[in-house]
Amino acid sequence: MTNLFPKNFEWGVATSSYQIEGAALEDGRTAGIWDAFCEDHSRIADGSDGAVACDHYHRFREDVALMRELGVTSYRMSFSWPRLFPTDSPEPNEQGVRFYRELFAALHDAGISVMATLYHWDLPVWLARRGGFASRETAQVFADFATRLFSLFGDDVDYWVTINEPSVIASLGYITGEHAPGERDMAKAMAAAHHLLLAHGLAVQRFREAGLRSKIGIVLNLVKYVPDSPRPRDRFARFKLDLFYNEWFLSALGEGRYPPLPAGFLRRAKCHPDVHHGDMEIIAQPVDFVGVNYYTRARVRAAHCPSQMNCVLADDPGDEATDMGWTIDPDGLRDVCKRVYRTLRKPLYITENGAAFDDELTGGAVHDEKRTDYLRRHIEAVEQLLLDWVDVRGYYVWSLLDNFEWAHGYTRRFGITHVNFDTGERTPKDSALWYRDFIRDHRRS
Template sequence: MTSTMNTHDRGATVEQTGGPKGSHSGVEGHSINHLGNFPADFAWGLATAAYQIEGAATEGGRGPSIWDTFSHRPGGTRNADSGDIACDHYYRWATDLDLLKELGVSSYRLSVSWSRLQPGGGGELNQEGVAFYRAVLQGLRERGIEPYVTLYHWDLPQELEDLGGWGERETAYRFAKFAVQTVLALGDLASKWITLNEPWCSAFLGYGSGAHAPGRRDLNIAVRAAHHLSLAHGLATAGIRGVDPSAQIGVTNIVTDIHSASSSPEDQAAAARLDAISNRVFLEPVFHGRYSSSVHAALDDYGLQDAIEPGDLATIHAPLDFAGINHYQRVIAHNDPSAPFSVREVPAQPATTSFGWSVVPESMTAVLERVASEFTTLPLYVTESGASYHDYVDPNGHVIDTERVDYLRRYIDAAGEAIASGVNLKGYFVWSFLDNFEWGEGYSKRFGLVYVDYRTQERIPKLSAQWYTALIGAHHALNARNYTSA
């Protein structure tokens, strides 16, 4: 696929060139076995996050977020990379949406930037930010693409962090107000809202290990942050219901498939602890209205029980319309008294992505079946799944990412197996649409189905983009045949 797209206000032309035409082993012969399991109205999508693609960090009234501060701090990110420019999507959004349409997706998951819409984390919304997101959402509608809008994808306004960030309950109330204001401003253009993306990362990477912004290293604060993030979700859900009863609301959690390193009681207990602090701590209060004894056992020494106030769990347990699941890998848990929570985790084998993450497709089936059987009967969406590889542009101008094609084929097929077992899966959003700023790893990891040359901002759809477009087309054709035969 080839298209020439004009940039906005940049005076340049972006040439977008896909993989080779015709029969290529990366596309032909890579069908999936369970395509017929996916319902006719299945949401085939791609996903991004604001800080990772937008750029224009100081433009349009945007204020600093914790990621601006963290990425400009010495040692914060690989190669001192930041999202100052990223994919320049703030100016190239229209041509990026054209490319989305060319790829044939029916749905697109994006996030709004809290620091662009409400720079200080309070007060009235920034109307330049509102206008930007209204233009993007309207553009998606005009192209026949359904938006799924994430309200918080890690870019906390720095002013709120200066007041204590997610370690303070007040941040949860501030977020709820922001969520209501955003839905009031944009709700006529979007009906599907995701309150939070991967609160585990916000809490434990941001405040525990310090690997993510804001870069703090205090497990007690991390545990309080975990509870306050869940509280923020519940408060925001109730607030949105109050102003837009037709809104469809969900939350996205990363769900990891955890196995013990051995059958020893110590390793099995370590796996249970890791499950408690990775999966259960967020899934249980949202879907069961409680923290189990295993979560309390793992986290009360770090202040979980002290953070809970009367009514919190009922608030967090607000009714939802769907549940988002981000899944990337299987990990192996070892008992290790020298590690945080006495657990050392390593990727399962084979660990073949450029991140060193495992590629075990049956883990996708396992986590979908687990969430559906243990936590909720709500419709499920895979809101992120993907893999990073060492992609490059070959001498013919193509990006032949056969590893990613194989990954997608196997993981999407695994999702189809989950559907066959009774899981009510309604959509699959591949991470990600574009190569982008990969948080602490800067620009060193590429997840996109579209290659981005960060110097020129050229977009080059990879072979995996061709494959995904072909898969979506095959699914549509299959349903058309079924409809005609019926």
Template structure:
């Protein structure tokens, strides 16, 4: 039987936090001996990012981290999910350790703890050291060993203070956008490379979990982005297209981690470009993990499209619902459905909502006044309710992290989209709370009750 869940709030011990990532907020990417990342290189390549913007300054969090943590404390955050920039720790990706890079994260972690905020770390949020990209990046089988070496260094330094670790964030984006379609770093477009990148990312995940079991004492998991797929019709072609789209985005990474196998549809999608992987590799990938991190933003209603390479599937815009500035449908039911899909398909593993949020066009505000963002407030309210619905139906959800703490560098879209609950003036670096920030603070203080 499902555990008893209160009708108007969340269970005791439910964890509330916000999330960010290193390249999106830190700035100073080469400071204090850090090495360049693939995103530093990609954003400095003309034409890759909107307005040729880069993460060189971003939110200047590398220098403003203390006051940013003060803002987190003001909002009552119980946890803060951040990523560690691999090239700050190992400028060449392997070998020589940069003590100044470790020192930055040590100060960050210690101040979070001093303010009563639980640090939650992601080892890889897309920013592979450029020196390793020069050696083939995720196309090189050695990448699993490189990642495990880096992970072990970080575990040994910080596991006494960090209780929740994630290996990879959204590996689908790295493989699909970075190696298949070329819209993200490292910017390749090659159907033969994407499966290799997928596999080496997952081998790296497995190797990092193995390294954690040797020295770590807390919990480690994998963060995946899942966009539930709904067929546009019951026609056989649309149902088949939906199945392919679900396999490629939603099951390509979670299933080797949890089940030790890739979806059979991967061969159908990639044809001869999808290799037969060694059984030993799949055993390495299939390591016991303590939780699944779920990043949810929207759903996709899918139809057959023979021109859509390589899936032969394309989304159909749903005009009956509002959409965010990203063009994503606001569909909170999809979050409930996804959590119950994970529960039923994968044996109800513990889940943290590691990202959930929305980009909207924020109105101008008078100096010093709260910035009103009612669409974002409503997005959070309805999606928090959706999580609660899944809990009451038996899903084992342990926490919720809003994306994002700050407006930030939105990858290839530069600074054109704002996801933050705190507004950032990129010219002055002034932070201004949005109404969504005060709403989320009330959510935390009431353990979710204010959302009902």
């Protein structure tokens, strides 16, 4: 691999609040939607929750020291909304504010920039009871939340992210019910998809009004969908999934319009979102960057079923896959980034990329050759993007730590650092040591 990475390229790691912080009901934090979702233990693969998780709330200095040892230049994290605003009062919880200020100070002392996500799925229960993102009101409440955080933390944050993966929130939270809030209502899903984008746009407006020197963007999860066969029905099934999970968000952000949905889909769903005058202009206003989360390619097959999409994800026989069952396809990263760059024409950051494998701690080490190979091949794809004149400015591994992996609980390990969930002990895996050495060899001074 040659070294085409520019001088200021960000080499990072990523996490999210509920997945690592723990201290779920400490120091004034109230319940979020994932706390409520996990109360039904049947919803989580191992019946667990994020009450303790990686205990990052108490061990953040240890985690910052780990990042410094790895040589990363940037850390992507997210705020816990119910920790900062445990009620609907506009007054913040000072203990929550202090935690994030101390975290940011430790990161800056270590020479690590901060990419902070305003919403990575940690909605307070008090707001969920008012309808959550299925309600238009939440977009305005989110804008107020963003304004307060801009005031509280200002330029301590180098890169602000408004919303993480709106397509996943809408689909898994409101269509399949696999994620919090656990709804299965297509009308609510379409409403949430619109309100999430509206919330993003309103927050960007507030950011510009605040006059901060930092940058702001949004993070999209993009999947490369391919048809299971050349048959028209499989190709149309692929088109429908791509339309809703990818193109819906790209068109809104880049062109200020939603793409037309197939007539049959609309007849079944009866749920086109209620778009008010001026909404699309708010959504499509310019951002400073776009984050791309990429994990897999997905093969799509038409299905005779009552599903709104009338399609299923098919197996990819013979192809490599992670423990999530996700096909390993570094070329897919190139494809989706080219598409985003062509559509939005903004600098890109690969804000999440990583793999879950069944790691074992043996003799004080984790020899995770598959993950190391995964990272190496995807970073090579990023370098190819630079050769293709795509403006990529950073790469963040998901994740720094093994953590609470949503509905999978602790049964899936994405971290480049092994976490003993009984003791909290951290052990860098071989992939972390490889990443450390790679950064050292490719970071330009």
